[in-house]
Amino acid sequence: MFRLWFVILACSFCFEISVSSAKEPVIISFNLTTFGGDIERIKSLHNTSWPLVGKCCPVGQLYRFNDDDNPGENRCEDPRPNEKNEYSPFFSDFNHSGLLVPGLSQPQFVAVIGIPCRHGKYIMDPLTIAEDEYHLMMNGSVFTPLNNVRMLQPGQDYCMEVVSDGRLVVMGCYQPELKVVTADTRLAMYAIGLLISVPFLLATIISYVITRQICDVHGMNLCCYSGCLAVAFLTLALLQLGGQSFDQNACVSAAFVIQFSFIACSFWLNAMTVESWRLIRGYKAGSPPLTSERSPPLYRVFFFYSIWGWGLSAVLIVVSLALGLNPTIPWTYVKRSGNEQPSCWFGLDTYSLPYFYVPVGILVFLNTTLFVMAGIKMAQIQRALDRNRVARNNESDRRDRRVFKELRLTFFFTLALFLILVVNWSMELVSMLTESNVFAWSIFDLVNALQGLFVFGFFVLRRAVRTLVWQRIKELVGIGSERESDDDKANEMTLLSSVTNGTNSTRIVTQ
Template sequence: MPEEYRHLPLVGKCCSIDEVLIKDAHGNTICASSNDSSTYFSPLFSDFNRTGALVPGDEYKTFTALVGNPCNRRYMLQPEESDDEYYLLVNGSIFAPRLDHVPIMLMPGKNYCMETVPELGLRAFVCFQDVPPPTTDARVIIYACGLLISVPFLILTIVAYTITPRLRDVHGKALCLYCGCLALAFTTLAITQLASGQLSPQACVSIAFVIQFSFVACFFWLNVMCIETWALVHHHVNQRSYRRIQPKTLFFYYSIWAWGFPAGLILISMLMDLSPTIPMTYVKPAFGSESCWFKSDAEALPYFYVPVGILLLGNMILFIITAIKISRYQQVLALRRLARNHHSDREDQRLFRRLKRVFIVCLILFFLMGLNWMMELISWGVGGDPFDWTAFDLVNALQGVLVFGLFVLRRPIRDFVWHRIQKIRGINTTELNVGSMDLALLPVINGDIPERSYNS
């Protein structure tokens, strides 16, 4: 551009001087000469004052036009609609604060051009952005495959506990709901990892809400199992009955806790994300803006990380209290055995060893579920890439396999399940003579578990 024109306002013009945009006989947009004075090309230029406020547009008698069509595919802005609001600045840029999928500042000769359209007046035409074909990182594919591998094992865990009456206690039902929520979360998350480019915006937003609800519900049911473990140790150590509330009533209270809060959270998220009356100054989830999840960790913080973090902190406090109580009670048992060495003391010690195994298994599940999210928070806090924690992601993705091994393949659970399968197949077997499975992996009995015997 010649030096004498550099101080003049600049604008991108689609057609040559004295030409306007019209439709030809085939419906194509072309440039054509016009002698109509009403189609005179005279844009309004805006500017920013010293305070940063946008100054209303003004007409300049002399300006510089950068003539030419910058792209083959473009669309016309409708300034009557609030989302198409734009301002032509004196440096030639268009400031478009509300346009999606385009730069907030449109450059002349690159992103836009303006032209007069008969009966419509002066209009701005914005180029469609060239979107590169989506490429999937190998780590994302491995992670998604791990999620899909976990889902059948989670379903098998649910089936094992559903078909076995002995396992359908409060702890077993909580475990089934935990596995169900996790299977739903893993399935939808794998879909977004592998096929997010093929999903419509509406489907993407809907899946994001499903992922948020199912993961948060997972953590609440995990919290239920942590509370049950703490209650088990607390009542056993204090020589009280394990549960005074009826199982159905207790499970009803747990259900209100584990379903109510996630439902409330998802309703708040939907209101904040979908309601046009909520000001943009509030933190919104912004589902679907960049992916089928929150726009960034900053948006995920109030709607996901904070409630999950509070639950993880509560679970950690419960485990610390339980560990302290177990340690102290173990010392009491050791002193009692040295002082008396009664048969009841030995049985109590054997029972308490099983009690510790229940605690350890739930502790492992807590770390499996919580460690990956804590690593993501740490990564976000230090400004790193969450995928740098590949090992933690892979362990988290294969959580279904680990849950199946911990809660189905261990004895005596597998004995109960196998007995039930044999009974369904019509084979008569002798069921293990153990007590209630209220303690999940630990039947509360005073004696060893007898060996299996089968009568075909």
């Protein structure tokens, strides 16, 4: 009897030792939101021999469903004292013959933390529904042999978690309904406005390229600005209208093109502002704004502007790509109708913000300073011209006023483009600080989308430029200028660029 009792005690002791010595599996976790759902990147950061699984909640927590005893939303939380939380899934695999090997628990594995379901989720219950049979594979996929033979991917289609009753369940993600997604009227109007701007921006470029007299440094800066805006608007309109048919790689590539174009627009607008300031600062009554003796060579000046406009923009994009940052598109340019979830949609990436908004903020400050300085200089010039008009009012004084009027128009039109930029970024800042789109679908959206019309109207349809462009078009198509109206000949102000010894001289001549 004593021996039997001793054997029972020994067996009990051995059983307790085996249970207490059992170890919890080693779990290496990666947060799904941190890596933007990039499972391949997560796999590259850990030992590929370790199994992978999608886990709904952080390590140590379970998923609690809403019921009478647990009011509130479904949520992840720490287990209560009487609840079990053993997260040790069985991993299956296929053998060399292609047969499914029964699953086994693993001593270590990698968990991708997060619920990836955007359209709702459901619990897979193979004990009740035969079609819900599943097998967790070593690579993290969930194989469903009876449900259209699908492979649910971790971080995309499912997550696995312990629930409050101690079960380890798979939560599958509902797929979006297959339907033809149509943009609502406002979204379509916005995209159409962007597309309308593109030909006007291209027409501005063509007008300045074919007309040698106006293709000075400021004109070439304007062409680069218009080209960047045209690329941004065209790509953005295509994403707004047809983004549902783009895959993720195409979306990201297009987004970086848009980001580069908008950054380059800001730099080239700054170049236009600097050139306007140079012209106004160099203006003296009775002489051209920048005489050939005082003006540096045209292409040398434009070369430095190109380094500023293209070079720094490219550096910012290269740095963003090297750091693996997400593309950043201004919220005020990306519109959502609210009726669907477009595939090409990029949220706010706080790590990318400094590489987009800090350069733009610095450029806004520089432009503001230059415009204030130019405004003060223009006021001084205006007072000097008024004094000369009262004292003499001869032909040279009238010519000086026409020269100054042309410079003033260039200044104010550049200022108008800058104000559109400032209002746009101000709305962007308010949207980020309030985390809302309070200005959505305002009248400014239409103005924003039709910037191409304003650029064409400001810099091509003004009388002096329009006349030169029209004359050049008639020369190209072989139409004579004998029928030119008297109104065009009388008191006509034309902007001429004379190239003397490799220098640029901007002059306004009265015919």
